[in-house]
Amino acid sequence: MSGMKTCVVLMSVLAVGWALTEKELQDSNYLKCNLESKVSEGEPILPNTEWIDIKDECVNLARKQIRMEFEAALAYLQLGSYFSQYDINRPGFAKFFLGAASEERSHAIKIFDYLLMRGQLTAYHSDPQLHTLIMGTSVNKSSELTKLSVALKKKEVNGGLEALNLALGFEVAVTRSIKKMIKACENDEVLSEKEKVLLSDNDGSIASNDYHMVDWLITDLLDEQLKGQRELAGRIATLYKMKDGYGQIADFLYDKKLLEELNSKAA
Numbered sequence: 001m002s003g004m005k006t007c008v009v010l011m012s013v014l015a016v017g018w019a020l021t022e023k024e025l026q027d028s029n030y031l032k033c034n035l036e037s038k039v040s041e042g043e044p045i046l047p048n049t050e051w052i053d054i055k056d057e058c059v060n061l062a063r064k065q066i067r068m069e070f071e072a073a074l075a076y077l078q079l080g081s082y083f084s085q086y087d088i089n090r091p092g093f094a095k096f097f098l099g100a101a102s103e104e105r106s107h108a109i110k111i112f113d114y115l116l117m118r119g120q121l122t123a124y125h126s127d128p129q130l131h132t133l134i135m136g137t138s139v140n141k142s143s144e145l146t147k148l149s150v151a152l153k154k155k156e157v158n159g160g161l162e163a164l165n166l167a168l169g170f171e172v173a174v175t176r177s178i179k180k181m182i183k184a185c186e187n188d189e190v191l192s193e194k195e196k197v198l199l200s201d202n203d204g205s206i207a208s209n210d211y212h213m214v215d216w217l218i219t220d221l222l223d224e225q226l227k228g229q230r231e232l233a234g235r236i237a238t239l240y241k242m243k244d245g246y247g248q249i250a251d252f253l254y255d256k257k258l259l260e261e262l263n264s265k266a267a
């Protein structure tokens with residue numbers, strides 16, 4: 001509050017501007033907007049951390065989930081660029097997978113934002129740095145991404161149907177990972193002694209179910225995930241039936257349909 005008052009004083013004086021010379025303004029320390037804390041040594045300068053009550057296992061799985069979402073984004077980026085090549089030239093599939101890559105990135109950032117909102121990834125934690133999110137052990141084996149890269153380089157992805165099936169495989173893995181996280185966030189099987197103390201009420205009962213995070217995971221992430229899987233499964237079924245009737249030209253026709261659909265959605 002005192003910082004605000006000095007700011008108000010400064011602004012008032014600057015607005016009037018007639019009472020003090022430039023030299024006098026420089027010399028007047030009390031007119032500076034100074035937001036530095038005046039805290040004696042040893043005193044805490046930040047709020048206490050009791051409100052940060054999210055469980056370690058839950059946080060660790062969320063951090064892994066961020067990496068997994070980025071991995072899915074990379075996979076879709078690869079598929080999008082594959083279909084964009086002049087000698088493949090399937091603009092509908094390219095647009096679909098590049099859009100999917102953006103979605104996966106946004107999922108990663110959503111989880112990142114959630115953890116920050118809950119007081120995670122800060123200087124309070126022993127391992128707060130963003131790079132550990134990227135350098136940590138992968139959930140989705142990176143060898144899968146490597147295999148995909150090699151297959152795309154050799155142009156071994158056999159058209160849109162195989163690409164959609166690969167995408168559905170990624171999504172199934174992501175869904176399983178989200179469910180695992182939900183389970184961890186709602187039970188108390190793996191609480192450390194420190195967490196038991198943190199999450200215990202006066203009567204000794206442990207309130208370990210992180211209702212907010214579980215609700216957010218289900219209504220936001222999992223809901224979108226399940227709808228995404230359904231969309232992919234529907235597209236696979238349609239293209240499969242088209243291939244049955246039209247053979248090789250089915251991929252070309254479906255690509256045109258996909259591009260029209262995505263363009264009309266964007267308009």
Ligand SMILES: [Fe+2]
Pocket residue numbers: 069072103104107174
């Ligand atoms: Fe995702």
